[in-house]
Amino acid sequence: MNWWMCSECDYVLQAELPPExxxxxxxxxxxxxxxxxxxxxxxxxxxxxxxxxxxxxADKNKIN
Ligand SMILES: [Zn+2]
Incomplete structure:
Protein backbone atom coordinates (compact mmCIF):
# COMPACT_ATOMS: atom_id res chain seq x y z
CA MET A 1 0.00 0.00 0.00
CA ASN A 2 1.23 3.47 -0.88
CA TRP A 3 0.37 6.88 0.47
CA TRP A 4 -0.94 9.49 -1.93
CA MET A 5 -1.41 13.20 -1.50
CA CYS A 6 -3.79 15.35 -3.52
CA SER A 7 -2.07 18.28 -5.23
CA GLU A 8 -5.22 20.38 -4.91
CA CYS A 9 -6.29 20.05 -1.28
CA ASP A 10 -3.39 18.13 0.38
CA TYR A 11 -5.70 15.24 1.23
CA VAL A 12 -3.72 12.08 2.06
CA LEU A 13 -4.99 8.56 1.53
CA GLN A 14 -3.59 5.06 1.53
CA ALA A 15 -4.16 2.92 -1.56
CA GLU A 16 -2.39 0.63 -4.01
CA LEU A 17 -2.86 3.17 -6.80
CA PRO A 18 -3.97 6.81 -6.66
CA PRO A 19 -7.69 7.34 -7.32
CA GLU A 20 -8.86 9.06 -10.51
CA ALA A 58 5.28 23.78 -2.29
CA ASP A 59 1.58 23.81 -3.19
CA LYS A 60 1.06 27.00 -1.21
CA ASN A 61 3.91 28.70 -3.06
CA LYS A 62 2.51 27.63 -6.42
CA ILE A 63 0.93 30.39 -8.51
CA ASN A 64 -2.44 29.29 -9.83
ZN1 LIG B 1 -8.16 16.84 -3.35
Whole structure:
Protein backbone atom coordinates (compact mmCIF):
# COMPACT_ATOMS: atom_id res chain seq x y z
CA MET A 1 0.00 0.00 0.00
CA ASN A 2 1.23 3.47 -0.88
CA TRP A 3 0.37 6.88 0.47
CA TRP A 4 -0.94 9.49 -1.93
CA MET A 5 -1.41 13.20 -1.50
CA CYS A 6 -3.79 15.35 -3.52
CA SER A 7 -2.07 18.28 -5.23
CA GLU A 8 -5.22 20.38 -4.91
CA CYS A 9 -6.29 20.05 -1.28
CA ASP A 10 -3.39 18.13 0.38
CA TYR A 11 -5.70 15.24 1.23
CA VAL A 12 -3.72 12.08 2.06
CA LEU A 13 -4.99 8.56 1.53
CA GLN A 14 -3.59 5.06 1.53
CA ALA A 15 -4.16 2.92 -1.56
CA GLU A 16 -2.39 0.63 -4.01
CA LEU A 17 -2.86 3.17 -6.80
CA PRO A 18 -3.97 6.81 -6.66
CA PRO A 19 -7.69 7.34 -7.32
CA GLU A 20 -8.86 9.06 -10.51
CA UNK A 21 -10.80 11.61 -8.51
CA UNK A 22 -9.90 12.97 -5.12
CA UNK A 23 -12.46 11.86 -2.49
CA UNK A 24 -11.97 15.15 -0.67
CA UNK A 25 -12.08 17.91 -3.32
CA UNK A 26 -13.57 15.73 -6.12
CA UNK A 27 -11.11 17.13 -8.64
CA UNK A 28 -9.15 15.05 -11.13
CA UNK A 29 -5.90 16.08 -9.55
CA UNK A 30 -2.37 14.81 -9.48
CA UNK A 31 -1.54 12.55 -6.57
CA UNK A 32 1.99 12.63 -5.24
CA UNK A 33 3.53 9.51 -3.75
CA UNK A 34 4.30 10.41 -0.13
CA UNK A 35 5.18 6.88 0.96
CA UNK A 36 8.25 6.45 3.11
CA UNK A 37 10.92 4.21 1.57
CA UNK A 38 13.65 4.70 4.17
CA UNK A 39 13.77 3.93 7.93
CA UNK A 40 14.47 7.61 8.74
CA UNK A 41 10.85 8.68 8.23
CA UNK A 42 9.24 5.83 10.15
CA UNK A 43 9.94 2.76 8.06
CA UNK A 44 9.03 1.40 4.65
CA UNK A 45 5.31 1.60 3.92
CA UNK A 46 4.66 4.40 6.41
CA UNK A 47 3.52 7.89 5.59
CA UNK A 48 6.43 10.26 5.03
CA UNK A 49 5.36 13.27 7.09
CA UNK A 50 8.37 15.30 6.00
CA UNK A 51 7.42 14.87 2.35
CA UNK A 52 3.81 15.75 3.15
CA UNK A 53 4.93 18.97 4.81
CA UNK A 54 7.21 19.82 1.91
CA UNK A 55 4.51 19.15 -0.68
CA UNK A 56 1.98 21.21 1.26
CA UNK A 57 4.45 24.07 1.41
CA ALA A 58 5.28 23.78 -2.29
CA ASP A 59 1.58 23.81 -3.19
CA LYS A 60 1.06 27.00 -1.21
CA ASN A 61 3.91 28.70 -3.06
CA LYS A 62 2.51 27.63 -6.42
CA ILE A 63 0.93 30.39 -8.51
CA ASN A 64 -2.44 29.29 -9.83
ZN1 LIG B 1 -8.16 16.84 -3.35
Missing amino acids: KCPSCHAECIFSDVTCYIPECGGVGRLDMKMVAEKAK
